[in-house]
Structures are given as C-alpha cells and as structure tokens.
Amino acid sequence: MISPVTMRAVRTAGAIPNSEFLLEVEGVRKAFPGVVALDDVSFRLKRGSVHALMGENGAGKSTLMKIIAGVYSPDSGSFKLRGNEIELNSPLDALENGIAMIHQELNLMPFMTVAENIWIRREPKNAFGFVDHRALRDKTEELFDRLNIRIDPEINVGELSVANRQMVEIAKAVSYESDVLIMDEPTSALTEREVEHLFQIIRALKAEGKGIVYITHKMNELFEIADEVSVFRDGRYIGTHKADDVTRDDIIHMMVGREITQMFPKEDVPIGDVVLSVRDMTLKGVFHDISFDVRAGEILGLAGLVGSGRSNVAEALFGVTPATSGEISINGRTVDIRTPAIAMRNGMAFLTEDRKDTGCFLVLDILENMQMAVLRDKYVSRGFVAQAEVERECEQMREALRIKTPDLNERIENLSGGNQQKVLIGRWLLTRPRILILDEPTRGIDVGAKAEIHRLISKLASDGVAVIMISSEMPEVLGMSDRIMVMHEGRVTGFLDRAEASQVKIMELAAQ
Amino acid sequence: ENIGVSMALFDDNFLTVLRNGMQDYAKTKDGLNLQVEDAQNDVSKQLSQIQNFIAQGVDAIVVNPVDTDATPKMTQLATAAGIPLVYVNRMPGDKELPAKVSFVGSNEVNSGTLQMKEVCRILGGKGEIVVLMGELSNQAARQRTQDIEDVIATDECKGIKILDKQTGNWQRTLGTDLVTNWISAGLKPNAIVSNNDEMAIGAIQALKASGISTKDVLVAGIDATQDALAAMKAGDLRVTVFQNAAAQGSGAIDTALKLAKGETVESMVWVPFELVTPENMDKYMAKN
Amino acid sequence: MEQVTQPAQRLERPQRRRKLPSEVNIFLVLIGIALIFEILGWIVTGQSFLFNRQRLLVMILQVSVIGIISVGVTQVIITGGIDLSSGSVVGLTAMIAASLAQTSDFARAVYPALTDMPVLVPILAGLAAGTVAGLINGSLIAYTGIPPFIATLGMMVAARGVAKWYTRGQPVSMLSDNYATIGSGIWPVVIFLVVALIFHIALRYTRYGKFTYAIGANMQAARVSGINVGRHLIKVYAIAGLLSGLAGVVLSARAISGQAGMGVAYELDAIAAAVIGGTSLSGGVGRITGTVIGTIILGVMTSGFTFLRIDAYYQEIVKGIIIVAAVVADQYRQRKRRKA
Amino acid sequence: MEQVTQPAQRLERPQRRRKLPSEVNIFLVLIGIALIFEILGWIVTGQSFLFNRQRLLVMILQVSVIGIISVGVTQVIITGGIDLSSGSVVGLTAMIAASLAQTSDFARAVYPALTDMPVLVPILAGLAAGTVAGLINGSLIAYTGIPPFIATLGMMVAARGVAKWYTRGQPVSMLSDNYATIGSGIWPVVIFLVVALIFHIALRYTRYGKFTYAIGANMQAARVSGINVGRHLIKVYAIAGLLSGLAGVVLSARAISGQAGMGVAYELDAIAAAVIGGTSLSGGVGRITGTVIGTIILGVMTSGFTFLRIDAYYQEIVKGIIIVAAVVADQYRQRKRRKA
Numbered sequence A: 001m002i003s004p005v006t007m008r009a010v011r012t013a014g015a016i017p018n019s020e021f022l023l024e025v026e027g028v029r030k031a032f033p034g035v036v037a038l039d040d041v042s043f044r045l046k047r048g049s050v051h052a053l054m055g056e057n058g059a060g061k062s063t064l065m066k067i068i069a070g071v072y073s074p075d076s077g078s079f080k081l082r083g084n085e086i087e088l089n090s091p092l093d094a095l096e097n098g099i100a101m102i103h104q105e106l107n108l109m110p111f112m113t114v115a116e117n118i119w120i121r122r123e124p125k126n127a128f129g130f131v132d133h134r135a136l137r138d139k140t141e142e143l144f145d146r147l148n149i150r151i152d153p154e155i156n157v158g159e160l161s162v163a164n165r166q167m168v169e170i171a172k173a174v175s176y177e178s179d180v181l182i183m184d185e186p187t188s189a190l191t192e193r194e195v196e197h198l199f200q201i202i203r204a205l206k207a208e209g210k211g212i213v214y215i216t217h218k219m220n221e222l223f224e225i226a227d228e229v230s231v232f233r234d235g236r237y238i239g240t241h242k243a244d245d246v247t248r249d250d251i252i253h254m255m256v257g258r259e260i261t262q263m264f265p266k267e268d269v270p271i272g273d274v275v276l277s278v279r280d281m282t283l284k285g286v287f288h289d290i291s292f293d294v295r296a297g298e299i300l301g302l303a304g305l306v307g308s309g310r311s312n313v314a315e316a317l318f319g320v321t322p323a324t325s326g327e328i329s330i331n332g333r334t335v336d337i338r339t340p341a342i343a344m345r346n347g348m349a350f351l352t353e354d355r356k357d358t359g360c361f362l363v364l365d366i367l368e369n370m371q372m373a374v375l376r377d378k379y380v381s382r383g384f385v386a387q388a389e390v391e392r393e394c395e396q397m398r399e400a401l402r403i404k405t406p407d408l409n410e411r412i413e414n415l416s417g418g419n420q421q422k423v424l425i426g427r428w429l430l431t432r433p434r435i436l437i438l439d440e441p442t443r444g445i446d447v448g449a450k451a452e453i454h455r456l457i458s459k460l461a462s463d464g465v466a467v468i469m470i471s472s473e474m475p476e477v478l479g480m481s482d483r484i485m486v487m488h489e490g491r492v493t494g495f496l497d498r499a500e501a502s503q504v505k506i507m508e509l510a511a512q
Numbered sequence B: 001e002n003i004g005v006s007m008a009l010f011d012d013n014f015l016t017v018l019r020n021g022m023q024d025y026a027k028t029k030d031g032l033n034l035q036v037e038d039a040q041n042d043v044s045k046q047l048s049q050i051q052n053f054i055a056q057g058v059d060a061i062v063v064n065p066v067d068t069d070a071t072p073k074m075t076q077l078a079t080a081a082g083i084p085l086v087y088v089n090r091m092p093g094d095k096e097l098p099a100k101v102s103f104v105g106s107n108e109v110n111s112g113t114l115q116m117k118e119v120c121r122i123l124g125g126k127g128e129i130v131v132l133m134g135e136l137s138n139q140a141a142r143q144r145t146q147d148i149e150d151v152i153a154t155d156e157c158k159g160i161k162i163l164d165k166q167t168g169n170w171q172r173t174l175g176t177d178l179v180t181n182w183i184s185a186g187l188k189p190n191a192i193v194s195n196n197d198e199m200a201i202g203a204i205q206a207l208k209a210s211g212i213s214t215k216d217v218l219v220a221g222i223d224a225t226q227d228a229l230a231a232m233k234a235g236d237l238r239v240t241v242f243q244n245a246a247a248q249g250s251g252a253i254d255t256a257l258k259l260a261k262g263e264t265v266e267s268m269v270w271v272p273f274e275l276v277t278p279e280n281m282d283k284y285m286a287k288n
Numbered sequence C, D: 001m002e003q004v005t006q007p008a009q010r011l012e013r014p015q016r017r018r019k020l021p022s023e024v025n026i027f028l029v030l031i032g033i034a035l036i037f038e039i040l041g042w043i044v045t046g047q048s049f050l051f052n053r054q055r056l057l058v059m060i061l062q063v064s065v066i067g068i069i070s071v072g073v074t075q076v077i078i079t080g081g082i083d084l085s086s087g088s089v090v091g092l093t094a095m096i097a098a099s100l101a102q103t104s105d106f107a108r109a110v111y112p113a114l115t116d117m118p119v120l121v122p123i124l125a126g127l128a129a130g131t132v133a134g135l136i137n138g139s140l141i142a143y144t145g146i147p148p149f150i151a152t153l154g155m156m157v158a159a160r161g162v163a164k165w166y167t168r169g170q171p172v173s174m175l176s177d178n179y180a181t182i183g184s185g186i187w188p189v190v191i192f193l194v195v196a197l198i199f200h201i202a203l204r205y206t207r208y209g210k211f212t213y214a215i216g217a218n219m220q221a222a223r224v225s226g227i228n229v230g231r232h233l234i235k236v237y238a239i240a241g242l243l244s245g246l247a248g249v250v251l252s253a254r255a256i257s258g259q260a261g262m263g264v265a266y267e268l269d270a271i272a273a274a275v276i277g278g279t280s281l282s283g284g285v286g287r288i289t290g291t292v293i294g295t296i297i298l299g300v301m302t303s304g305f306t307f308l309r310i311d312a313y314y315q316e317i318v319k320g321i322i323i324v325a326a327v328v329a330d331q332y333r334q335r336k337r338r339k340a
C-alpha cells in the first residue's frame, strides 16, 4: 500500500511504471442502508481511451465513480492506480493523484465567479501571497480559449444557465490536467452543439494519453466517442466490450436484461381543439413576441440552442416568472397566470429542468415528494390528508414508472438521479393535467425508462392532454413531436411539422 | 440543616456581596448546608427552583425575589409545603406575610431618597440633573428613580430640574456612552444621579474623557462598591449609599435557622441604608 | 459477445427495512441522562431521583412554558426560518393578559374599569396579542422578503419595548384566582402536552403540515408545486405567535403577576429544545415528539442539578456540555445505525 | 451524425453589467437614517446631529466592541454557520484579561502574585482564551458534525458559567493605567477599524477568504474541489473566538473592570450588524464593509435616540422598527436595481 503522498512524489518524479491500465478496481462493494449499490464490481481504464459506463438508473455507476474520486470510501475492494495499490481518503487525495471528476449533480459555488469556481484551491498568488485576480482572469480566459468556451470568467456562476454551468464544470475538471477524467453524464444539460464541442475536447485529451470514463444514457454518444464500454446492472458488473464490437441492442439487452423494441413510441392520435394559445408573450430582455397554439392530443416540441430562452418561456407560461406582456388563453378563455397555483388551477403541470433547485424536496421522502402537488386540490378533506389513498396512488405510480427503491419512505436524496426524475414526473402525473409542460423530461434517464416515459407522454397525448416538450436531444424532439417550435435568442424562428422536420432544418432555424 | 437559596441574579455586583455574606456566615455554623441557585432574573426559574427545593425537602428557603410582585405565589407554595421562607433584600409584594415567612432587608424607598437629598443639599436646592436609570423592568430601578422625583417635588429641592433620564441597564459602559451622548448633545447638568455605582463610574469616565472636571459635575451612585469607594477617594464620586449586604445575608440565614427551629421572628427585619460621603467613607472601605 | 440470459431482476430488493423513528435516539439520550442522575443520586444523596412524584412533576412543569413556545418554534424552523421574538412576545402577552385579569380589590389596577373580568377575557387578549405579533413577523417575511432572523429580531426588540411601555415597567399583580388556576398544579404541563399533541397531528396528517415541510425542504420547488408560500408562512408565524401568547398567559398565571422582563432569552431555550429534538435549522426536518423530548431534557437537567446540589457556578458549565453531548450522542447513534 | 462546422457562438450574453458593490445600498440607508436624525435634530433641539466631533466619535465608539465581534461573526456566517457564543466569550475573556491587569496596590487582587504585569500579558491571555473557545466550537462542528447553532449555544452557556466561576462572581477591578489605555479615547474605534480592514482584505484577496465563501456557497462542492472543509471551519471559528477575545479585552479596558455579566446578548447585536450589512444567513454571501456599515447604523441609532431625548420606553420600539426598515429598504433598492 502506497500512501497518497508517496504516490504524488513518484508521479512528479515521472518514475511511473508504464502499466497498460491507468486504473484498476477489483471487487468493490458498497452498501447504503437498505441498498447494496455495488456488489463485487471490477473496472479497468486504459491509457488514451474513452471508457463508457452504461447501466440503468440506480445501477451504481455514479457510486463507483465517486469511490474512485475519493468521495465515498468502499466497504471492500482494492484499487490500483498506474499499477500501484493505493488508498484514497478524500477528494483531495484523488485530485492530487491525478483523478478529476465531473459530478452528475452540478457542484459549483453559485455566489462566486466562474474563474473563482474553476481555480478554487489553486488560485494564482502575487508576490505578497494575495490572490491575483488579474492572473485568475487571464488563466481562465486561456483555458476557455483552449476549450473554445465563451463565458465571461467574472460573471457569478449563479447567473449562468444550466448548460453553461455544465461547461464550467467541464472546464474545471480539464484544468486539473489529470490523467484520469471521470465525466458523469456531462451532456445531460447540453444541446448537440455543445456536445460536439465537448467531444472535440475529449478527443484532444485522449490524444494526450489520458483516460476518460464517460457515463451517459445517450446511445448515439456512446458509438461516437467511446472505445470501450462496460455495463452495470443492479450494482453488478455485467461485462466490458470494444465499442466497435457491439450494437445498440446488445447494450440495451445487457443493461435491462430484455429487448426494448421502440425508442420513440409515438402514437398517431387525432388532434383536437386548441387548448392553450399564446399571443405576443414578452419578458423584456429575455424573450419577445412568442406566439403559438397547442391542441389537445398534440405534442409540441420546443427546440433551440442552449440559452435560446425555451425554459424561460415555460416558466412564464406556468407563472413562475410571469411575462411582462402578452396574452395567454386556455380553452378560449384569457387567463392571467401570475403564480404556479393559478396555472395549476387551469389544469397545467410543469416539470422543471433543474431537479435539484426547483424539483426535489431533498430531505423529504419519495412519498412526500410525489404527493406534494396533488394535495393542492385532491385527497384532502377538512385539512386532513387521506394518507392511505394517496399512498396507493403513489405506489401505482412507482410501479408504472419503475422507480427503483426499496420503499416509498426513502429520502429522495438517496435515489439515483434518474429515479429522482421519475418521482418528479410522477408528481405531475398525479395531478392529471390537461396541459403538460415538460422541460428536459428525460434528462439523466436510462434507455429503458426513457422508452417508458415516452410511451407515457404518448399515452397522455392520446388521452387528449396538450403537451409542450422542451428537449435538447434531437432524436427525442424529432421522434416525439407532432410539431416543433424552434427558438433562437428569445424569439421564435419557425415551426416545423413532424413530416418535414429534420435535424438539419432545426439547426438552420436554431442557429439562424 | 439544609437551606435552599434562590438568588435573583448572580451577575449583579451587589447581590454577589450579599450571596457571599450568606455563604461566609453559613460556614461559621456547624452542620449547615447552603444550596445557592441562580434564577437569572427569571420569575419562572425562581418558582421552579423553589419547587425543586420543596421536592428536595429542605429545612428552609431563602429567596431574593426577581419580581417582588410575584412573591405571593412563592409564599403560597412554601406555606402549603410547611417550609419556612425568608425573603431577602427585595421586599415581597404580599399584603401580609403569614407565619413562618419573613423579610430581611433595607427599605428601598430610603436609598434613592438618601442619595437625592444629599445631592440636593450639595447643589443648594437648585440646578439641573440627568438621571441614569437601571434596567427598566427592574423594580429597584423604578423605585430609585421614583425616589429622585419625589425628593425633587419637595419644597427645599424644587429648584432642581431633570434634563433627561435614560436607561443604562445597570452597566458601566452604557453609562459612559449615555453621558457622552448627552454631553455631545450640549447638555450641561450640574449633577448626574445614577441608580447604581457602576453607571456612576461610567459617567465619571465619560466626563474625564470629555475633559470635564468631576468638580464641576456632581456624580452620585448607590451601593458603595469597592470601585465606587475608590472613585470617591479620588474625589470623583461624591455621593453613594451603603446597603449592608453582609448584614442582610447573615440576617437572612439567621432568620431562616430560627424559623426552621420553630422559633418565632418578626415578619420584617430591617437593615438600614446608610449615606456615604467623602467624610465618612473610611468606615465602609472594607465592607462591600 | 457474452449473452446475458437471466431474466430481468426485480428492481425492488425484498427486505423492507423496519425504520425506527429518529426520535428514539434522542429519547435514549434522555433516558441516559435521567439514569445518570438516578445513579449519582443514590451515591451522593442516598435518594432516588426519579421516584419522587413531586420532582417528576416539577421537571416538566418548569419547562412547560418553554415547551409551548418550542412547539411553535419547531414549525417555524421546519419552514427553514427562525423566531427570535418568542421570548419578548411572552413578556408582552403576559403583561396584556395580566392587566385584564386583575381583581377589583386592588387599588392600582391598570384598567380600573376592567377588573374582575371572566377568565376568558385575559386569555383571549393574550392569545390575540401573540397572534398579531406573529402575523406581523409572517407578513414581513412573506411580503418584503427580509430574512426571518431580521424580522423576528426587530419584533424581539420592539415587543420588549412595548411590554415595558405598556405599564411603564410596573409589574401587574393581584390577578384573580380563576386566572391563577391556569398556571397552578399540573395545568401548565397539561396545556403543553395538549398543544404538542395537536401540532404533532397537524404536522403529520394535514395539508398544513405537508406544506410546512415542503417549504422548508425547498422553497422554490414548493412554489412551483403550487403552494402559496407567502400565505403559508404567514400562517406558520401566526401560529408561533399564538403559542408564544399562550405561553405568556400560562407564565403570568403561574407567577400570578405580569412583568415586562418575563421570558428573556426563552427563544434560545425553545430553539435549543427543538434542535436537540432533531429539528434541522436548514429546514424540512423535525418532529414535535422530538421537541417534547428535547424540552424534557432541559427540565431533567435543571432538576438534576438542584437534586445533586451542584454548585450554581458549575451548573451552567455542565449544562452547556450536556446540550452539546446530547446532540453529539444523537448524531453518533444515528450514524452508527445507518452504517449497520 | 452531421458535423457542426461553424465556430462556437458566444454562449453568454455579451453585455457586461457595471456592478456597484451591494454595500452601496445599505450605505445609503445609513445616510438616510443619519439625515433623518439631522433634520429632526434641527426641528426638535435646534442643533446639528452630525456636525459634532464628539458625537461622531461616540457613535462608533459605543459599538466598536460589537463591531470587533461582528467581523468574526460575519466570517462564520459566510461559511453558513452561526456563533452564539461571542457575548459569553467576551464576558469570559474580559474576566481573564482583567485578572492579569490588576495593580499591586489593590489588596484583593485575583492573583496577588501576578499584579503589575506588562500590558501584553493580559492582552495575550484574553486573546488566547477567546481562541481556545473558538477552537472548541470549530472542532465540535468539524469533527462531530453537530449544527453550529448547538455547538456555539453550548459554548455560550458554558463560557458564561466559567466566567462566573472564575472569581465566583466578584468583579475584577483596579486595572493598570496602561491596560485602561486600550479602551480609552479613540483606541477602541481604531482597533475595530484595523480589524475590519485586515479581514476585509483577507476575505477578498486570500485563499482563506475564497475557501470561506466556497464552503458557505456549497459545502459539497468545496469538498470535492479538494478543500479540507473541517480544518478550514476550525480556523474560521478560532478567528471568531480570537476576535471575541479581543472584544473582551477592549471592553474590560474601557470599563476598567472585568465583570462576568459583560457582553450579554452582544452576539445578537453582532449578528444583526452583519445581516443588516448584507451577510446572508444561508451562507456564501457577505462583506466586511457591509458589516461595518451595519454596526455603525446601530451606533447612530443609539446616539440619535439620546440626542432627540426619546423616552426610554419608546427607544426599543423604534429600534426594532428601524432594524427591520433598514433591511427592507436595502432589499427594496436592490430589487429595483435588478429590475432596471
């Protein structure tokens, strides 16, 4: 066993035995109360390769990576770095041994600037030992130039959109210049353009001989970037293959243990009357003159680049940040939606894009999380909640959505990201909305569950629900939407029918 | 014997002397066990302490009441349990004290009166004063301030005018700040009359810092604490009032012991206030 | 390519954990503290600490006023807020209630025309005054968006001022016997426990409770879920004020006197009781049962000190250590169980 | 998959907003309050409130002890914690420092053998005692994981106990003239402002500062960035303790006396000053400049009340209202600017 300190010394001296594997993990086990997250798992990462990790939500991918990054300590198992056995006791140990990680949940300091976030603990100092803010800015700009990122280094991270925060996380991880770079679903908040951009970065790193662990639920990414792929299921290691040797269906089969036939099971349903009609909706400085209609049974896809204002439009529709002017009518009646409560009274539901900030009640259990919205006007008499009834409904929803948890009294905090997302979808489905707004509904959701959610959305549409779906995943928008509205810099740049829509046409409208 | 003592407050300089008086006196008595509790100025804590003492089965209880208006309840609790009770220093608000209940202390009306009469005498019955009040929800503060006003209402002191009265919460630094604020507001009082010595000392510090001589402004306090007497020796403090804490303490213990033995005692045992001026200060030097 | 043959596994693991409520921990801490006093009691005084009816009553009696406040404060803390004003509101409502509970045979009554009133009048006046203070707190927080700390700190200072101004610092005494009854014997304990029971139920089984937790867990998410956060916060603070008012009534009835200095620093004890009982200051977590246990721990400590005749100088030192140790022990046990 | 060829667009909006530091707001509130007193002054007393050197000095002088504490408390709050123990630590360190600053011509010195010491001895003793208290706070929080509220509440109770026990409640007086100098004239103000300046720089321009903000903004993020959160928290609480110790020294030097009851409730004023000055109790946000302004607002208020000879009974009521109004005004201006 070599201490991290010695390791560091060895590494800086350059006297590393050039073993084939950067990283070898053997027989790792990790249990949380009630859940065995990892059971006898092994994993190896080669130099100069991209190793994709696939698995259903809750398969244990993030847990394994957090162990490698020194966040969790495993219950048992051995760990070799560059051929040497090593023990990591803290994230700092991992960083100093050349392991950096982009976490699935964003881990940034909102009130600090982009530059401060990236270089925290490594701030450049001047001759007097004070932090040199100019150098800090310069270093960040240099890094951003190299990575081709355009974000003001001195803006507060709290003011960035989710996508830009993700880019900051990526830049931060790259800035450690570490040998092992773990990316846990880095693209879940990104649109195609940034994804491509990220891939360029990854290819460059690969060429430098670094090892990259890449976790994703997006199949197409896998075949574009990965050299090898390992699959996990239920905390167990299933197998590793060369990316070129396997097909999509092979992997899905390994992941879920059965076939998934149709990814975008869009049913053709009769489109009804206009349910929601928006005219000239404007929020000064954010979006302008937004007009569109959604009909019963219709799925309206909202496409656009990151920061095009799609989420802001959705927030305005639901009364979270109401628009300054314009008109919204529902079933032909003009409504003034100033608060989410009013929106809900009008049969609307809104799944937000930021799970952590506006979605989950982290410290509450799954049951509470799921029932919170529906209690506004159901299952309550004289103030008392009809607990048994709600619980039954929630239990059904859990089964329908295949949420992986021992029981509903688990804190939502302890669920894997994808399962959290399913709970939130369940929350809104319980309210039986007539207008459903979904902002990135399948972010971080595994293929199997994604297919189910798509089927669910389809089913809702066929029941006459009007659906507005924002998605940064092209195939999803193309596969699910009856019509696609494309936005660019806060304005609508065009509508595309299902028949005429294609990736190229959307990009043309989105980039203008 | 076991005697339970509930003090209104430990943080008070005067009450500390009183407490020490009791404890020193108790040490001279064989087999006497004092258990002293701090009510931290909280009536409800004090009630609870008495109830805890009763549960304990002590032979007598001595109470230095937080709120003299809340004593009927305490009297009632002790009487119901048949345990002798002695109030010390602050006069209980009961209309009448039943058997086995007594009070040992000084008549608070006298302290402010003695102080103000002396100030009035020195000022020759005319002039302007400011008053530093103690914590407003505290009875001694109100009583002493009332005494000052009563004295001014008498014929021989009619010429005295109160420019302002504010609370310094018994604290020295707040006294300093208040007086400095007054001076900067242009007030030129002939005397500063304080509800206790601590604030009076604060006033002296403020005067000195502002370059005003204590010869020109008379400062008066109450308590005759060590610091106060030192200030008096230095010629800065001209009037204070001595309250015999030690005598009150030993008196209270004595009375409690007598009651516990079943002897009868007077329901009010008075320990008089004494005016302290530079002339007679030496005799108080080692007392409080 | 190896073929995965086994059928899809059950997603749900079969074993259903039996979860003990988290209050069990702090309850064990309470039992532990009591037992230590019991053992020390036999060693030091040769008496039993616990088997003394009078002492058992006093233990809870002396903290029942704190306990009543603490039930309200717990709710406020669950929303992620804090209420610093409770101690001052106790003082104010004690004054107001007492001033309407005076007997006519007292010459210096505050309202000579309003003596010998039915006992309900002072009680309702006290509750109303507390509720108004709470409403002001809640409205400030909901409509101006200032931090609860500041809103209730302002109220803390101002309410104490009003209490002193109300009778110019004079205590209010000579209260009617009927009124005094509320504070005598076992009544304060009964009132405390009934209040605790009501809000235990309210927090667990009503929409009011669910929304309270939701707001504390994630205010933004609560808003998006259609909860009128502002209105709900006003309710919660008003209830906290109401309970402070009730505490003021009980306290003045217990002392048979209303005093402007009553209740100083009670807010700290009340918050401490809630936090010792497992309520998290970051919101979303907490239970009334825990708060009740936390309150009783404070009471047991006070009685235990007197019982063991611990010198008053050491009492505070030991009290400080016990508060910390209780929470550390609680956390330690919780962590251990989680590992197991 | 089609290839994206055009260069990455500017992802962020280009306009660089000119940002005024957020303290400007609360500074305007301070100016506003001062002007109101100035105007009322001319109306009521015919005098200027502000153009009086002595008053300007005393305005800051009377809050400089609070101010020194508040600088430490601000840092603690930025990490997302709280320090309730500062008032008690002031009392304790005042006692300890004073006991080592006595003159030999005093018969009842605490340490008769240690009188007439060089002035540095009591100062260092006071600072050391404060630092130890802070270290205990910090270690409890870092190693046991109990909430800062509980750790510092325990210290608040225990330190006050130790202060009382130290001389059995006797005040410590007859301090040397050298020692008294620290608290006389403009010295406390100078000490306060120098301390504020040092920590203003430390928070803005050193890693210590960056870590402090990072931990408060997102503790998990700080941890995965490799910051040793526990060790840093210990530092921050130790510094807060050190500054409380300094405050205790200044206060006892100012009063030329050490008393166990010193500093009661100072923690609330210190926290209020920080929060009025824009420090957020949820952590990650706050500046020393704001805290200084918040402190001065408290001082201006006190002087203003005496200046206008506002009846003592009304002072607290008005003080409560001003605290709330100051923060409301600050928030209102900030929101308006954001909209603009």
Ligand SMILES: Nc1ncnc2c1ncn2[C@@H]1O[C@H](COP(=O)(O)OP(=O)(O)OP(=O)(O)O)[C@@H](O)[C@H]1O
Pocket (backbone or CB within 6 Å): A032, A033, A035, A036, A037, A055, A056, A057, A058, A059, A060, A061, A062, A063, A064, A104, A404, A413, A414, A415, A416, A417, A418, A419, A444, A446
């Ligand atoms: N801190 C925790 N406490 C308790 N259980 C946990 C904790 N973290 C993860 N788990 C559980 O461990 C299992 C594996 O979770 P993990 O986050 O590793 O899944 P994942 O493969 O990353 O899923 P996803 O694709 O949804 O991100 C899940 O069942 C989850 O509920």
Ligand SMILES: Nc1ncnc2c1ncn2[C@@H]1O[C@H](COP(=O)(O)OP(=O)(O)OP(=O)(O)O)[C@@H](O)[C@H]1O
Pocket (backbone or CB within 6 Å): A158, A159, A160, A161, A162, A163, A164, A189, A286, A304, A305, A306, A307, A308, A309, A310, A311, A312, A313, A353, A472, D012, D013
């Ligand atoms: N809290 C905020 N403060 C300042 N600007 C913001 C904030 N939130 C969003 N913006 C900006 O508003 C614009 C639109 O953001 P929005 O999130 O609506 O875009 P989007 O098309 O949904 O993109 P995304 O894929 O990132 O969700 C972006 O330029 C973003 O930077």
Ligand SMILES: [Mg+2]
Pocket (backbone or CB within 6 Å): A061, A062, A063, A104, A184, A416, A417
């Ligand atoms: Mg994951």
Ligand SMILES: [Mg+2]
Pocket (backbone or CB within 6 Å): A310, A311, A312, A353, A439
């Ligand atoms: Mg979006």
